[in-house]
Amino acid sequence: MIDVLLYEVSPRDGLQNEKDFVDTDIKIELINKLSETGLKKIEATSFVSPKWVPQLADNLDVMRAIKRSNSVTYSALTPNLKGFYAAIGADVREVAVFAAASESFSKKNINCSISESIERFRPLMAMAKENNIAVRGYVSCVTHCPYEGAVDPKQVMKVSKLLLDMGCYEISLGDTTGQATSKEIKDLLLLIRNSFPIENFALHCHDTYGQAIANILTGLELGIRTIDSSVAALGGCPYAKGASGNVATEDVLYLLNGLGLNTGIDLDKIIDTAWFISNKLGRVPNSKISLTKRCS
Numbered sequence: 292m293i294d295v296l297l298y299e300v301s302p303r304d305g306l307q308n309e310k311d312f313v314d315t316d317i318k319i320e321l322i323n324k325l326s327e328t329g330l331k332k333i334e335a336t337s338f339v340s341p342k343w344v345p346q347l348a349d350n351l352d353v354m355r356a357i358k359r360s361n362s363v364t365y366s367a368l369t370p371n372l373k374g375f376y377a378a379i380g381a382d383v384r385e386v387a388v389f390a391a392a393s394e395s396f397s398k399k400n401i402n403c404s405i406s407e408s409i410e411r412f413r414p415l416m417a418m419a420k421e422n423n424i425a426v427r428g429y430v431s432c433v434t435h436c437p438y439e440g441a442v443d444p445k446q447v448m449k450v451s452k453l454l455l456d457m458g459c460y461e462i463s464l465g466d467t468t469g470q471a472t473s474k475e476i477k478d479l480l481l482l483i484r485n486s487f488p489i490e491n492f493a494l495h496c497h498d499t500y501g502q503a504i505a506n507i508l509t510g511l512e513l514g515i516r517t518i519d520s521s522v523a524a525l526g527g528c529p530y531a532k533g534a535s536g537n538v539a540t541e542d543v544l545y546l547l548n549g550l551g552l553n554t555g556i557d558l559d560k561i562i563d564t565a566w567f568i569s570n571k572l573g574r575v576p577n578s579k580i581s582l583t584k585r586c587s
């Protein structure tokens with residue numbers, strides 16, 4: 292039995308922001324290595340427009356070539372029906388739709404308003420139900436928007452409810468800019484807990500302001516049991532200027548191990564994988580734990 296589920300997003304959120312194209316073979320090897328660490332969820336790629344995110348244009352090749360483990364669910368982002376059909380054609384069994392709590396971010400990220408995005412997801416949800424595909428929902432900019440500043444928590448509640456009502460099994464709350472403070476996360480989760488089962492929520496923290504681990508600890512204290520993370524703290528969002536990497540999987544794992552919470556994941560294998568992908572990208576992992584381990 293695991294206590295906390297880590298949802299690994301490095302192959303998707305981690306790589307989507309890389310300027311230079313990362314070879315398809317490297318992406319495949321990254322996912323294969325992640326599959327051997329004990330992770331149960333790996334967001335492998337996106338079926339979005341290749342004009343918007345050229346880095347993930349090799350989605351089909353990646354999904355076809357990875358060595359799938361029976362204990363891992365490989366998911367992919369799908370912004371619309373076109374992406375959904377491509378994903379199920381590549382034998383993806385879990386997809387994620389992504390909305391935002393901020394109108395400006397929605398427009399920049401997926402070129403439509405929040406309500407248009409919800410309408411766009413409806414036929415996708417119907418097809419997912421028909422094909423027995425689980426759908427996760429993201430809500431970006433849960434506290435801050437790179438274009439509008441502070442975000443009203445009521446807006447997060449409203450979008451989360453729409454996504455849950457249409458059939459998403461879980462909402463991943465995205466601190467897209469990494470600006471959220473522990474108090475803001477606490478206030479938001481207290482509000483959410485009043486209206487929804489907290490088991491239906493995950494936290495997705497970017498570490499731009501160095502607050503991710505503090506925010507995750509706050510989330511754990513309030514009942515969050517699914518955490519999104521990315522080896523070597525790879526990542527960013529092409530439509531949130533300045534957003535740095537996601538929180539490092541190895542850092543979250545160290546926190547959870549210290550709290551005695553079981554994840555079923557091998558920290559040394561995660562660190563090896565963080566070094567593998569960092570070496571391929573010509574840098575060192577953006578995680579003190581990975582740096583310390585390699586130095587000792």
Ligand code: HMG
Pocket residue numbers: 304307337338339340341343344368370371373374375377389400401402429430431432464465466467495497527528529530
């Ligand atoms: P659009 O330009 O408004 O779409 O983009 P469109 O329907 O007018 O189509 C334009 C062209 O794109 C057409 O091709 C379509 O066929 C094609 P053309 O006729 O010009 O050759 N197209 C597609 N091609 C492949 N796959 C598809 C697809 N859909 C249309 N699925 C669209 C709208 C949503 C497609 C676009 O805005 C898009 O792809 N956006 C994705 C942006 C993205 O991936 N952002 C990063 C992920 S979100 C994130 O990182 C945040 C998160 O991590 C949480 C957090 O941190 O907060 C999740």
Ligand code: MG
Pocket residue numbers: 304465467495497527528537
């Ligand atoms: Mg993200």
